[in-house]
Amino acid sequence: MLPSITATAARRFANRSHIPLQTFVVLAKTGFRRYSTYRQATLAGIFTNSVFGYLRCYVMLAVAAGGGGTVAGYGGAQLVSYVWVGQGMLATIGIWGDTELATRIRTGAVVSDLLRPVPPVTTYLATDLGRAGFALLTRFAAPVLVGALAFDLYVPSHGATYPLAAASIVLAVILSFGCRYVVNAAAYWLLDSRGPQIAWMLASSVLGGLYFPLRFLPGWLATGLWVATPFPSLLQTPLDVIAERVTGRAAAELVVLQLFWVVAMLAFAAAVQRRGERKLVVQGG
Amino acid sequence: MAETAELPAARGALDAGERFRPYQMIFKAQLRAQMSYRMSFWIDVIGGVAISTMDLATVLVIFNVTSVLGGFGFRDAFFMSAIASLAFSGADLVVGSIDQLRLNIRTGQLDSMLVRPLRLLPQLVSADVELRRAGRILEGVVVLAVAAGIAHVPWSVASAVLIVLAPIAGSVLFSALFITTATVAFWWIDSGEFGNGFTYGGRDFTNYPMTVYGQVFRRMFAVGLGFAFVAYYPALTMLRRRDPLGLPPWTGWLSLVVASIACLVATTVWRVGVRHYRSTGS
Numbered sequence: 094m095l096p097s098i099t100a101t102a103a104r105r106f107a108n109r110s111h112i113p114l115q116t117f118v119v120l121a122k123t124g125f126r127r128y129s130t131y132r133q134a135t136l137a138g139i140f141t142n143s144v145f146g147y148l149r150c151y152v153m154l155a156v157a158a159g160g161g162g163t164v165a166g167y168g169g170a171q172l173v174s175y176v177w178v179g180q181g182m183l184a185t186i187g188i189w190g191d192t193e194l195a196t197r198i199r200t201g202a203v204v205s206d207l208l209r210p211v212p213p214v215t216t217y218l219a220t221d222l223g224r225a226g227f228a229l230l231t232r233f234a235a236p237v238l239v240g241a242l243a244f245d246l247y248v249p250s251h252g253a254t255y256p257l258a259a260a261s262i263v264l265a266v267i268l269s270f271g272c273r274y275v276v277n278a279a280a281y282w283l284l285d286s287r288g289p290q291i292a293w294m295l296a297s298s299v300l301g302g303l304y305f306p307l308r309f310l311p312g313w314l315a316t317g318l319w320v321a322t323p324f325p326s327l328l329q330t331p332l333d334v335i336a337e338r339v340t341g342r343a344a345a346e347l348v349v350l351q352l353f354w355v356v357a358m359l360a361f362a363a364a365v366q367r368r369g370e371r372k373l374v375v376q377g378g
Numbered sequence: 379m380a381e382t383a384e385l386p387a388a389r390g391a392l393d394a395g396e397r398f399r400p401y402q403m404i405f406k407a408q409l410r411a412q413m414s415y416r417m418s419f420w421i422d423v424i425g426g427v428a429i430s431t432m433d434l435a436t437v438l439v440i441f442n443v444t445s446v447l448g449g450f451g452f453r454d455a456f457f458m459s460a461i462a463s464l465a466f467s468g469a470d471l472v473v474g475s476i477d478q479l480r481l482n483i484r485t486g487q488l489d490s491m492l493v494r495p496l497r498l499l500p501q502l503v504s505a506d507v508e509l510r511r512a513g514r515i516l517e518g519v520v521v522l523a524v525a526a527g528i529a530h531v532p533w534s535v536a537s538a539v540l541i542v543l544a545p546i547a548g549s550v551l552f553s554a555l556f557i558t559t560a561t562v563a564f565w566w567i568d569s570g571e572f573g574n575g576f577t578y579g580g581r582d583f584t585n586y587p588m589t590v591y592g593q594v595f596r597r598m599f600a601v602g603l604g605f606a607f608v609a610y611y612p613a614l615t616m617l618r619r620r621d622p623l624g625l626p627p628w629t630g631w632l633s634l635v636v637a638s639i640a641c642l643v644a645t646t647v648w649r650v651g652v653r654h655y656r657s658t659g660s
Contacts, residue, residue: 133568144575147595148582152440152447155590159444285418291425295432304436309443 112211117219120211124223139235142180146236150176150244165308171336174247175306177240178335182328184232185225185262186269188297194277195286201375214363218270225266249337257344261331264351269327271358272297278362281369296322302329308338319347323354400496405504412509422510430463430514433585434521448589449622453529454613455587460525461541461609462584464518465548471515472549473556475506477573480563489657498652499557518545529617537616540630544612547637548584551604554640555580557648564651567658576603584608589622604640607633 128135153172157164167175183189194217197203206213240246249255276293280286298304301324307315319325330347333339339347412419437459441452450458479502482488491501522545531537559573566572580603583591588600588610600606607630614621615630 131568133566134570137568137570137572141571141575141579144579145582147592148579151591151595152586155448155586156440156444159446159448164443285415287418288421288425291421291428295425295428299432304432305439309439311442 112215116211117215120216120219121223121226124220125227126223127220128224128227135231138184138232142183142232142236143239146177146180146240147243149180150240165306167306167308167336167338168247170245170247171338172306173240173244174336175332175338177237177244177246179303179328179332180236180240181233182262182265182331183303185228186265186327187221187224187228187273188269188301188303188327189294190221190269190273192277192286192290194274195280195290198278198280198369198373199284203373204375207370207373212363212366214274214359214366217274218267218359221270222266229262247336249335251337251340254334254337254340254344257348258331258335261334261348261351264348264355265327265331268323268351268355268358269297271355271362272323272327274362275358275365278365278369281365281372296324297327300324301327302332306332306338308333319350323358326351326354401500401504404501405507408505408507409509419510422508423513426511427513427517430467430517433581434459434463437585448587450587450589454617454619457525457529457531457617458587458609458613459585460518460522461544461548461613462581464515464522464545465584465608466552466581467511467514467518468545468549469552469556471511472507473503473553474511475508476502476556476560477563477577478506479560480567480569483563483655484567484658486658488655492655499648526616529613531616532618540612540616544609544616544630544633547612547633548608550637551608551633551640552577552580554637554644555603557644561644561647561651564654580605580608584610604636607636 150173153176154169157167157169157172162169164172194203194213197206203213206216209216237246249258272293276289277286279289283289300307300318300322307318307325307329310318315325319329326347330351333347334344337344434456437452437456440447441455445451447455479488482491482502488498491498494501522541526541531541556573556577559576562569562573580599583599584605588596588606591600596606600610611621611625612630612633615627618627620627621629
């Protein structure tokens with residue numbers, strides 16, 4: 094029978110917040126490799142994303158036609174791009190990512206994460222970036238390609254859009270990671286983190302802009318969501334940048350807002366982790 | 379399960395009541411288990427209701443920026459969405475967890491189910507019914523009543539019968555689809571999200587008038603998989619609206635036929651799948 098171990102012992106090591114870049118890169122590579130082994134699941138996912146791409150694309154085109162060609166500032170081709178790039182983004186940011194951390198907290202396996210010389214938030218972030226890298230090459234690229242072949246996809250016309258879009262995607266990946274980390278870490282207090290998981294699933298998809306572009310909502314509501322919650326920075330911002338619904342200064346401002354949420358969310362995740370470690374009791378036996 | 383030891387199944391001829399008893403026992407045990415974690419149960423109920431509310435709210439938001447969708451106004455489109463939502467909730471309640479089949483196959487648990495003197499599909503269904511999904515049914519019924527009021531359905535005996543039958547037939551069709559796509563796991567264990575494209579995809583597809591979709595895609599989903607008969611055609615029949623796609627006004631009643639065909643296909647595929655099953659050996 095194992096004695097019950099509290100995590101306090103590990104905190105001494107976890108305080109090291111700076112790790113060599115090399116370690117980070119190695120961890121990211123393992124994340125990439127791990128997900129690259131799930132080949133059949135990747136194919137199945139691409140298929141499903143494409144079916145939903147067709148579905149939502151036709152609905153959005155009908156909306157554009159009903160609204161006289163342009164709705165909420167989006168032309169038909171921009172909405173096509175919004176839908177297909179959106180389907181690609183889902184798996185890239187891992188919006189419905191696994192509940193691994195929550196499960197590890199519940200089962201007590203998280204204790205081995207705490208014994209490592211790298212803080213858990215950093216380890217999980219590195220592996221998640223690796224996962225996103227693989228997703229970008231497969232689950233992002235494939236649906237966008239399908240969309241481009243089947244519909245008139247909007248191609249960004251400003252040169253500045255491309256680097257800005259790349260930055261926006263990376264920020265969205267990190268932000269999604271931070272949010273999911275916090276949702277999972279709720280298990281330190283609740284053990285069953287299903288409530289927060291469901292709330293996250295709803296908020297990220299509806300308020301993130303998956304069900305409909307947030308600009309379909311009344312202006313004050315959309316702006317309020319953007320400023321007061323991190324959700325629009327997950328999907329809506331990168332999609333608006335890529336579809337050039339916003340350009341120039343306005344686009345850059347939205348990406349800066351994303352950056353703000355990334356920093357805030359990572360700091361919050363680290364704080365939650367520290368408090369959680371004090372709370373954690375691993376039942377032995 | 380311990381109860382299996384004294385199952386009446388071993389005793390030759392059975393009346394119908396006795397035949398269903400083992401499944402009732404599994405079902406009740408499942409309910410007790412789900413109700414014992416009260417907090418989780420209520421969180422799931424509220425979450426489920428919130429999710430189907432969002433699907434319906436999406437239709438509202440879309441009509442905030444356009445007044446016509448595929449030739450239909452808000453009242454008609456929302457009526458279709460309400461039928462589709464209730465139909466899907468019904469299927470989700472009964473067989474929504476059947477996609478867990480691939481986990482049963484992977485872990486080898488299916489072996490232990492196959493050796494019981496019970497039928498496999500009823501075993502899986504009675505063990506997987508999730509009561510927490512019942513909240514969505516209640517919501518769906520209320521929303522459908524409201525939507526029918528908003529759409530000014532011309533009432534008659536026929537439309538009253540159809541408004542009850544259409545969600546049931548739709549549920550049967552969705553259930554058949556859940557079962558058929560889960561069966562894929564007998565051949566393709568790592569099918570992952572593959573089935574979702576048809577089940578949850580079908581839920582999204584039926585949420586809007588069929589006229590919004592491109593011809594090839596519509597033929598595959600609306601006719602090939604029968605989704606047009608979940609909400610679109612029954613709604614047109616009840617509303618006495620002419621079909622822009624050219625089918626006669628009584629087409630809505632065909633949803634019963636389509637649901638029966640889907641059942642036939644699902645049971646056939648299921649039987650072939652079970653016969654194909656080879657244990658993973660773990």
